[in-house]
Amino acid sequence: xxxxxxxxxxxxxxxxxxxGWSVAVAAAAAPPAAVACGPRAAHTLASTPVAxxxxxxxxxxxxxxxxxxxxxxxxxxxxxxxxxxxxVALAGATAAYALRTCGVDTSSAQVVVRALxxxxxxxxxxxxxxxxxxxxxxxxxSIVVTGSGDVAWIGSASSIVSHRRVTQVxxxxxGTPRVLASGPRIALGSxxxxxxxxxxxxxxxxxxxxx
Numbered sequence: 354x355x356x357x358x359x360x361x362x363x364x365x366x367x368x369x370x371x372x373g374w375s376v377a378v379a380a381a382a383a384p385p386a387a388v389a390c391g392p393r394a395a396h397t398l399a400s401t402p403v404a405x406x407x408x409x410x411x412x413x414x415x416x417x418x419x420x421x422x423x424x425x426x427x428x429x430x431x432x433x434x435x436x437x438x439x440x441v442a443l444a445g446a447t448a449a450y451a452l453r454t455c456g457v458d459t460s461s462a463q464v465v466v467r468a469l470x471x472x473x474x475x476x477x478x479x480x481x482x483x484x485x486x487x488x489x490x491x492x493x494x495s496i497v498v499t500g501s502g503d504v505a506w507i508g509s510a511s512s513i514v515s516h517r518r519v520t521q522v523x524x525x526x527x528g529t530p531r532v533l534a535s536g537p538r539i540a541l542g543s544x545x546x547x548x549x550x551x552x553x554x555x556x557x558x559x560x561x562x563x564x
Contacts, residue, residue, distance in 0.1 A: 390416035391423065399443040404469045406441050406448055413438040417446040417469040424472035427452050432460060439493055445500035446470045451480065451493035458513070462491040464506050464525075466498065478530045480508035483519045488512060494541025497551070503527070503564045505551050507544050522553050526564035533562045 388397065388405055391414065395407040404417040406426065413426045426448070428435040432455030439451035439462070446469045453462040462480035467473065480493050489512040496506040505524035511517065522534040522544065536555060543554035552561045 389418040398438075399441045399448070401443050401445055404443060404446040404448070406443060406450070406469075413441075413450075415448050415467065415469040415472075419470070421470045422472065424467070424469060426450060426465075426467065433457075440496050440506075442496045442498045442504075444498050447475075447498055447500050447502055449496050449498035449504045449506075451496060451506070452477075453492065458488045460490045460492070462493050462508065464493060464496060464504060464508075466502050466504050468502075475502050476504070476525060476528050478504075478523070478525055480506070481510045481519055481521050482523065482530070482532055483510060483521070485510050485512040485517050485519065486515055488514045492541075495544035497544055497546035499546070499564075505533070505544060505546070505564065507539060507541050507553060509541055522551075522562070524551065524562070524564045534560060 389403055391405050391407050395409050397405060397407045399406045406415045408429045411429050413429050414423050415426050416423045427438040430437050436452050436454045439453055441450040448469050449466045451462055452465050453460055464478045464480060465474060466476040468475055480491050489510055491510045494507045498504045503526045507522050509520040518537060520537055520539045521532050522539060523530055523532055538556045540554040545552045549563060550561055552559050
């Protein structure tokens, strides 16, 4: 190969190496994304410009910008153990989350609405309206909340004794819960909120409702 070609290849390699090093240094030096409150390095479950829910150690914590402290919401662990936090939704400084408690061959779940600016628990609702009896398991698949504290969720319960299974879409406006839909084909993770309209999926069809 001519000497000029060798020199050109060496120069090109050096330039590419230098550019790659510059990109790597820039990426390493980039500051972490801004957070409303709490330690930046903690794993965020949900956030808005004014509030945040995150994991610290084995706990799930919530906080709001401008003071008010940090509030324990539950455990970040799995069943069995201390009541642990499942799905989380956040609107402004209002958090809604599933809190699940497990025992031997049983579990229960609640939907909790909490103001992160003060830590005050505003509401707590059973995840499903039905009672299936002993050895039943309850979970919350999805949840949405508004800044005023209206909340909706999809809950499911099943019993290994009665072999019954219930899946429901529920909402609670002004602290009053009601069932919007019930049926085995409701997709647990399908709940969405657009403006004031709720939607969820039954099979391949999306249904709508309001708080």
